Amino acid sequence: MSLVYAGVLSHAPGITGRAHLVENTAKRDEFYAALDKQRREIQDSGAEALIVIAAEHFANFFMNNMPAYCIGIGSQYEGPIEDPDWLKISRTKVPGAADLATRLTREVMKTVDVAYAEEWKFDHGIMVPLHFLTPEYDLPIIPVNINCQGPPLTPLHRAWAFGKALRRACDSVPEKIAVVGTGGISHWPATPDSGKINEKWDREFLDRLMRNDKDALLSYDDIQTYRDAGQGGFEIRTFIAIAAASGGDGELQFYTAELPIFAVGCTVARFSLDRTA
Amino acid sequence: MSLYHLQKFLYELNRDETAQQKYRNDLETLLDDFDLSDEESNALREGDIGLLYVLGVNGQILMHYAAFLEIEWFAYLELMREGIAKHGPVRAGVYAMTGGGESFTVEGKKR
Numbered sequence A: 001m002s003l004v005y006a007g008v009l010s011h012a013p014g015i016t017g018r019a020h021l022v023e024n025t026a027k028r029d030e031f032y033a034a035l036d037k038q039r040r041e042i043q044d045s046g047a048e049a050l051i052v053i054a055a056e057h058f059a060n061f062f063m064n065n066m067p068a069y070c071i072g073i074g075s076q077y078e079g080p081i082e083d084p085d086w087l088k089i090s091r092t093k094v095p096g097a098a099d100l101a102t103r104l105t106r107e108v109m110k111t112v113d114v115a116y117a118e119e120w121k122f123d124h125g126i127m128v129p130l131h132f133l134t135p136e137y138d139l140p141i142i143p144v145n146i147n148c149q150g151p152p153l154t155p156l157h158r159a160w161a162f163g164k165a166l167r168r169a170c171d172s173v174p175e176k177i178a179v180v181g182t183g184g185i186s187h188w189p190a191t192p193d194s195g196k197i198n199e200k201w202d203r204e205f206l207d208r209l210m211r212n213d214k215d216a217l218l219s220y221d222d223i224q225t226y227r228d229a230g231q232g233g234f235e236i237r238t239f240i241a242i243a244a245a246s247g248g249d250g251e252l253q254f255y256t257a258e259l260p261i262f263a264v265g266c267t268v269a270r271f272s273l274d275r276t277a
Numbered sequence B: 001m002s003l004y005h006l007q008k009f010l011y012e013l014n015r016d017e018t019a020q021q022k023y024r025n026d027l028e029t030l031l032d033d034f035d036l037s038d039e040e041s042n043a044l045r046e047g048d049i050g051l052l053y054v055l056g057v058n059g060q061i062l063m064h065y066a067a068f069l070e071i072e073w074f075a076y077l078e079l080m081r082e083g084i085a086k087h088g089p090v091r092a093g094v095y096a097m098t099g100g101g102e103s104f105t106v107e108g109k110k111r
């Protein structure tokens, strides 16, 4: 059929791993409720597979051979690679969608060069979203990675082009597909500044994202982003790809900068799907 | 400069259970497979998070390593701050400390 759901959510490891340390438990639970609503929306969409556009953190790809974009075409995956006690997510097997992912990859390749991988170990960037969105791990997953860690990084307009290509691919197959982008907005994870959040920058970015304002979204540059939003801000590429794929307006369902122990402004949003995207 | 190899060591360790066994049982052989300076090898022998951070190991790679060493969250952040106090600012990469070394969470400030 086509794309039936598009959304974004945060993936920081603290969201599960440091849940027990949170003082503002009311806000934490509000966030978890928003994630659970997202789970139901995906379920209600009838999606037969979930594409997760993630920004991984050296679980599979390293500077010896770094793809700007990669699609997982394996039949099964495993995660998390991190210590399960640290992430508070048990190590598990996750079903892939080998045939569908291969057809999508072939279609994407008509306009955008992309790598593919039959092996993929999930890190927190995918496991945290799955923990909330498909807690039984019974929905076939197609992992996608955009390199947001090891510069040189793909330019934002290419992340947009990739999102467009993925949408065309989804609309070319009979299956119903959901897609989520996971990343952070401003944040300084895995530094002593962990917990620092530039809420003003986040809200400006989210405003552009919800309006799906292509020019405004693509006007960020990495030097400014690094200064104002930290290296974690490079992950806006995943959100931008979702905006391009949806072609519709966003609805910000949850945002807070009041859970710095999670080291990110916690975000949940969905997009309407423009049929002409 | 062999930061690339230092990070590659940790990348392999973080994702490969066989490498993790080797790290625990036969670290010297594992180290031999990588082109590391003495400072880097020693930092790995000692699990010196502060020095590895200052040497420029990508924060994500280092965070996984700290979890593997079972270092508690706030202790891990403190080890990076101590590394900077001892060795100076981060020498490479995009994970430099940009704040003043304070904690950005109420939970951390109480420690």
Ligand SMILES: [Fe+2]
Pocket (backbone or CB within 6 Å): A011, A012, A055, A057, A125, A183, A184, A235
């Ligand atoms: Fe991330």
